[in-house]
Amino acid sequence: MSNPYGPPPQQPQPGQGPGYGYPQQPPQGVPPQGGYPGQGYAPYPQPAPGQSPYGAYPQQQQPGYGYDPSGYAPRPELAHWGLRAGALLIDGLVFGLVYLIIGIGVAVGRGGAGIVLILLGVAAIIAFAIYQLIQEGRTGQTIGKKAVGIRLLRELDGRPVGVGMAFVRRLAHFLDSLPIYLGWLWPLWDDKKQTFADKVCGTVVIKG
Template sequence: MSFGDPNNPYGQQPGQPPQGPPQGQPGYGYPQQAPQGVPQQGYGYPQQQPGYPPQTGYPQQPGQPYGGGYPQGQPGYGGGVPELAHWGLRAGGLIIDGLIIGTPYLLLVGIGGAMGDAAGGILALLGFLVMIGLTLWQLYQEGTTGQTIGKKAVGIRVLREADGRPLGFGMAFVRRLAHFLDSIACYIGWLWPLWDEKKQTFADKVCSSVVIRSK
């Protein structure tokens, strides 16, 4: 019984051209064929894991809003150019906020002044503390949501000009201080939105804020 020539494993006859491995059998160094029904993966490419989004090769940059541009869900932004609030709406919101903050203060100070004794002084001090507390609370609301009670009543919102996000408490406080610039020179800064292209006061320009309509 012959087991074949070990130097001629495929039974090649002398004088015939070299032959490759038998049909269906992979040669040495070639990748094995995947079983039927199993998708083949290219060499060097990671396999796609089920339940994960496809890999594009362009990872999203950290901190970049999804989709680019203005953030999703911000009123007035992300869906086109926002409508800027006109001067009348801004003035109406300011008057309402002034009444909300000033009325308790004036009421308590007036009662305290009429009493004229130690209890009256305590009421006047309480009125001052209430005014400070309401002012800080309004600034917090403006910084986190873009709206005070007055702005919400007239349907306007103050946001950052760069990305349409709320100012934050710190910048809302700075913007309130910057209204000093609107009051100097005969209060011309408060009237500047009447003819300004972006309807901004001097404080808005310093803090890079805009006031838009929210409804």
């Protein structure tokens, strides 16, 4: 009598899987092909010494004024003395325009128009000084620094110095003026191109 359910299933041959005939182990001399280890497949390639699975490890760099801890971003270039002097000159010229208003007021005399011009000039100087201080503290740039493309940052982490430290640095500039203005010239030969005020406050000036 014939089997109504058909012939019995064949038993897998040695070296074959239970269902589809895939070899459990590759034949000798034949390297396994891709996949997961432990299933008859080659393991994923291991990274070489000194490399991560995503490529070579970045070189370690010292932190400071805008260094990227990952090592992929280059260190910002320090601003040379000429750029710093140019920024200071531009800021001085802007202040000079305000002083010109006061001078015109004095020349006009003690009349109402002269007094108004003097008061406007004094108010403009105060407002401009505060504006410059806030901008330098928050963005690292005064009008002059922005014009020449430089920026004041903290040496430690490359962040803006803040309004408070920007004010302290302004006060510390008296150190640059004491020894025959030597501190203002110090960036010409200093490795970090810092004035004495920069060294005291931990700041640097970079291009950017």
